[in-house]
Structure formats: structure tokens, C-alpha cells
Amino acid sequence: MSELTLRNPINLVVLDMAGTTVADGGLVERAFAAAARRMGVEPETMLGHVRATMGESKISVFRHLFGDEEKARQANTAFEEAYGELVGAGHIAPVPGAREAVERMRDEGRTVVLSTGFARPTQDAILDALGWRDLVGLTLCPADAGGRGRPWPDMVLAAFLRTRAVDGMDQVAVVGDTAYDMLSGVRSGARAVAGVLTGAHDRERLERHGATHVIGSVAELPGLLGRLDRAVPPVRI
Template identity: 30%
Template sequence: MWAVSRRVLRLPQALGQCAVRQIGQSQAVPYQPITLSPTMLRKATRTLLNDIDLIVYDMAGTTVQEGGIVYKTLQSAMREDGLQVSDEEMHPWHGAKKEAVIEHFALKAGTPPADIAERVTRVGEWFVNAIDEAYFNEASAIDHIDIGLLGYFRQLKDAGIKIAFDTGYPENIQKGLIKRLGFDKVADAYISSYQVAEGRPYPYMIHHLMEQTKVMNVKRVCKVGDSVRDIEEGRNAGCGLVVGVLSGADDFDELMKAGAHVVCERVTDLPVPRRHVAPDERRLPDLS
């Protein structure tokens, strides 16, 4: 557990929720600071997932440790095609569907509308080939975001919580990562933004995952991600709990400003609840 000298539990006055952050960081919204001992922190947060039936996890930066390769590769792909994109310009696009990013910068560079589709396809193909090589070659350092991640997922499943993944990766990249990292052994469902009309911040991936996992109440769904777009996706979907993690793209203030209910260092910081039975499992079957 975190040392009491390094952590503060802060309560956003407007939201009535909690977030754990490092002391000394600037804050974007008003907080009422309360310093808790490790024991009290465990008590205050141990029921966070008690009413959750499904957790939808982002991949890169949230559950997958890949060092920001996906964004660096997309940036390189655009530069190879003559689009000058700075790190600062790329940052707000973390978590977005890659075609949307390419189209934005192509239009900004003055690409004629009639040529946009061809340019998006060309840059997109360069990106997919490069990311496939970076992720799946023998020297790839792609790994779990935490050494105990699979064990943590199994504990959640033992507690009755379903596990799902959503991503802005193309389907083949997502499936390759799911298999490479062993997520296929714990996932109840997964989906790519390429399988729905719009990716994040639209809520469609979460709603499709609810359908696949037969979870009826969106208030019993938790969305976890490292980017502002993940938080916006969870809030737009109506999730009962939206969690930001500091292991990837965006910082504490950005995640809280986007509407996160809880912010923690990494996904495994969320406490595993005691075994519970989902409401739909307690209902009698509809015989009408």
C-alpha cells in the first residue's frame, strides 16, 4: 500500500468522489484534502467495485506496457507522408481512432478534400505495417502494465466481475496483442473501434461489450483508461464508475477534468471485492 507521506485522498467538492494523487502536483479543480493512513485508505476504497458486473479496460498505456509506441509510430507515419505533427499536437489525440487523427492533420495541412481518403489509406497502411513489426517481432518489449496483471484479472473474475477490452487498434493488432499477452484466457469480450461506427469518445464500444457479456445495467459497468478520451467514453456511456490511470497518456488533472470518478497509479490498484452475484443472475427467467 502507498506510504502515507506520499499520498493524499482528495474529494472533489462538485463530484463527491475520491481520487488518489501525489502530493505537490498542481490541481485543476477544487479539492478538500484529507490525509489517510494506509489502513483507512484501504477501508475508504475497498468497496469501489462492489456494485460492478463488468470492467471495460483500454489497452495501450492501461493494461499494455508499450512505451507509447503506438503514438510515436502514428506520428512517424504522418511525417513520412509529409505531415508535420509535433508532440504537443499529437497529445490531445491519444485514444482516438487512427484514421480520424490522420484525417485531421491531413486537412490541417491543406490536403484537398478529394485526396483525403487516399492519403488516410496510405498513411494508415504505413502505420499498421510499422506497428505490427514493433509489437510482434522477437525483440518486442511489449508486456503487461503490471507483473501481477493476469492474476489480478483472475481474482476479479473469481469475484464475479466480467473482463472486457476496447481499443483504437485495428482488429488484427488487437487480436494479436490479446493472444500474445494471454488476455484471451481472462477476457469475456473485446472490441476494436473499427467494429463500431465511431471510436472514443463515443460510447458505442462499451454498449456493444455490454451486449456481448449480457450486462443490462450500464451503472454496473466500470470503464478504466489512461486518456481523456477513455474518461469521456465512460461518461458518455453512462458508466457507474469511470477510472483514470496514470500509467499512460494523461496526467491526474487532465483525467479529473475530463470527469474521472477515481484516479489511481495503475489498474491493479483497484481493490478486488468479495464474491458477488449480479442482479440479473438472481432474477427468475422470463417465461412470458
């Protein structure tokens, strides 16, 4: 047998939105608080769980909090409406360097997918507010992956199947700011699961939940992927 360095570049990147590519200034908590009030519940009784489960599908969070499907759906609708109103009022912006990072990765031949735990109308409102409708070829929410969001791997796997950009999960990177993003990436089998420090959770929590790398922000991602591409070990053939 001989040794040959076979380079499998990471050519599919699944990026989270709020906290990773989108800076929303704590709008998630504000929208949860508004939803709680509309449901006649004091927000303080919910926010601990909300913070602990940042990145999870929002309807799943409400199912846990209310234990009743109808109430969960009502609360989720109230949350989406409140978040959409805040987005429409101009309370979000790109994480510095996010658009440039996505454009650089695209120029390098990588396929970039934006994913979120929000429902489709809210995701679309964010994309419209940022002028990002044409930034990537595919955006995913839990409904696009059979209804299961993070921490399940379904959205990552949906990106793999729908883009057909790569041959295997060893060519996939998952990037996010929460523990649930990390769990989703790990469970999908992605080669790189990168945490960013611009959102909900700190380095210790990201690493504890499976981050293979932690970077300051998504602006550093193209450089990380370039290093990973060059670090593929020799394969015996």
C-alpha cells in the first residue's frame, strides 16, 4: 500500500442565523417575553428555559413550557408575530463580516445554506430585512426537514440531500452559536462543528456539546475552513 494525500474540501456549510450570522440584540428573549404576556404568563418563569434551549425549534420550546399542543401553538404564533414586528422595526443587522464571509465561501466553490429554528415566515422576514434573499441558494427551517429542528440533525441532513453539493458528511461544516447547534452538527456526522462567540453560549458550553472548533465570529470561518482543507490526513490506497 502507498500513502496518498486525498483532499476532500469542506464544500457544504450549514450556517445558523440568529446569533451566528444575524445580530438581533436579544430579540429572541424579547419576543418570548411578549408571547408569555399574551398567554397570561409572567416571562420570568420561562426565560431560564428559553436561554438554556437557545437554538431549538421554537414550537418545541413552547411544547415543553406549556405541556399542551394547542397552547404551544398559540404561544408560538404570538412569538413569531412579536419577533416579526421587532424585525420589521429594524432591530436586526448582520453580524459584522457575515455577508462577506458567505460571499468568500461561495467564491471558493462552497455551497452555503442558512438554517434557523424560526418558522418560515419569520425566517423570510429576516432575509428581507437584511436584503439576503439572493445571498444563498437554500434556506431551511424545521418545517423543511419534516418538522424537527435542533438538536436533531434533520436540517443538516436536509441540506446535504437537497443541495447534492458533496458526496459525504466528511465534506460538511455546521456552524452556530448554541449548544443545540453543536449537538445537531455532531449528530449529523459533519466533519466540522464550529461554535461562534457572537451569540447565546460561551466557549465552555459549546465545547461541552461537541464543538470541534470555536471561533470569535463567522467572519473567521473562511480562514478556518481553508486550514481544515489543508489538514486532511493521508489516506492509504
